[in-house]
Amino acid sequence: MIETRQQRFTESISEALDYQAHKDTPQLFSYTEKIAGVEEINPIAVFQYTQSFKGSRFFWTSPEDGMVLIGLGSAYQFKENKTNGDRFEHVHSEWNDLLKSVYIDNPYNQPGTGPVIMGGFSFDPEESSELWENYPSSQMTLPEYIITIDDSDAYLTCHIRFDGQVDIENCRASFTQMIETMKQHPQQGSKDPECVNQQAKSAEEWKETVRSATERIENKQMNKVVLARELRVSFTQTIPVSRVLENLLEQQKQSYIFALESGEDCFIGATPERLVKVENGELLSTCLAGTSPRGETPQEDEVLGNELLYDEKNRMEHAFVVDMIKQAIEACSDNVEVPESPVLYKLRNLQHLYTPVKGKLREGHSLLEVVRSLHPTPAMGGVPREEALSFIKEEEKADRGWYSAPIGWMDAMDNGEFAVAIRSGLIQKNEASLFAGCGIVKDSDPEKEFQETQIKFSPMLMALGGLQ
Secondary structure, eight states, rough: OHHHHHHHHHHHHHHHHHHHHHHSSSSSEEEEEEEEESSGGOHHHHTTGGGGGTTTEEEEEEEEETOOEEESSOOEEEEEEOOOOOOOHHHHHHHHHHHHEEEEEEEOTTTOOEEEEEEESSSOOOOOSTTTTOOEEEEEOOHHHHHHHHSSOOOEEEEEESSSSSOOHHHHHHHHHHHHHHTTTOOOOOOOOOEEEEETTTTTHHHHHHHHHHHHOOOHOEEEEEEEEEEEEESSOOOHHHHHHHHHHHOOOTSSSEEETTTTEEEEEEEEEEEEEEEEEEEEEEEEEEEEEEOHHHHHHHHHHHHHHHHHHHHHHHEEEEEEHHHHHHTTTTEEOOOOOOOOEESSSSSEEEEEEEEEEEOOHHHHHHHHHHSTTTSEEEEHHHHHHHHHHOOOOSSOOTTSSEEEEEEEEEEEEEEEEOOOOETTTTTEEEEEEEEOOOTTHHHHHHHHHHHHHHHHHHHTOOOO
8 A cells, every 4th residue: 555655656746847847837736635534643643743843733523423624734825924915815916817727636535625725814904903913914924734534534735845856755754654653542641731820901981882883783883893902911831732622522513614824823612603614616604693691501591582582682783794695695696595593503602693594606706705705794793894993993002913804725726715713812832812802783881792702702711711
């Protein structure tokens, strides 16, 4: 098996180099192979044993299909700090241009294999923040290695640049070594660091901002605005990213688990909120707005869930999101389907109102075009969008950075998925900034909204070890 694999790799890269010699292309070689023994592959172990790529790793799991994507290193990066122009169109255009110069050997029709770019965007491209200095307004990366795992199969993709002399033997050995790394057993004994301090940034100022927002809403200047706040936590030692990921995978099974390293920092989270998914042209977006805690008993949980289902404030907040997403999807899709009423989406700590929106993406429209039209949804910005975003820019005290912004992936076959990066935090050595927000409407009570954000900090605090 190993000899056959090595032979196919050698033949493929030799063909790519020969093609380059005659056509002066490609710039990149992309090679994908299905890996036997998927049951032996532990995503956390992969993360633990790839420290040589620290600072340029991407981790992603999807709760519905069990898909895992791990990106290691950078073969090519689309990175932008500019505030002018359309950053989503910029990435889409450069990605299409790059694909024209990639020699792709991928005999599988599996989403997330072959060339895949991974990363995300900031909430506000014009925001400048020292806290988020390692995260530009957009950053999508084509990794050197991509590990793709679904319920029954695993794949390894590698990307090699043809910008100098290529050592085929060395490339083949590195590919084989990565396969061995994928099958390592996880290291045991890692413990959560001890939390020594939690500091809510500008708590009283935040409540005053809520009061200001309700006044503007009462005066018909806007209908809803989402306000975020920051919690800074400190620990006794450097926070181990692999341990936090392990905790999130165990504790938040119904959420997207993600981590994106950039330099010394890591943006990490467990978000329940899909922005949009496209697979074989089928589009799915979801509306998740309206929040209640879980009950301590089944009876209490049912009562809280029913209260949420019929609460006027939460239903109104949810309706804003559904209407906006429906309009955005109808602009680029056919056969759009939207249920008449929301249902409950229950997580470990919280429950939300949930409505899916489905459609068939029209030819000529792209995933990133949909991301651009949806971001930010009323669940993250407000209604009307421009008035709400203006209020956030003027009054909100948190440096959102990539919080509540799109994070995800897309492949060369036009498949991909982006989630909204909530329930998240920015890890910086032994400290982390956690973010939470809530929708403010005319009847919002500042103290209750503050308590709602406290609940929304719980998933990340638990994963970090700061909440027992």
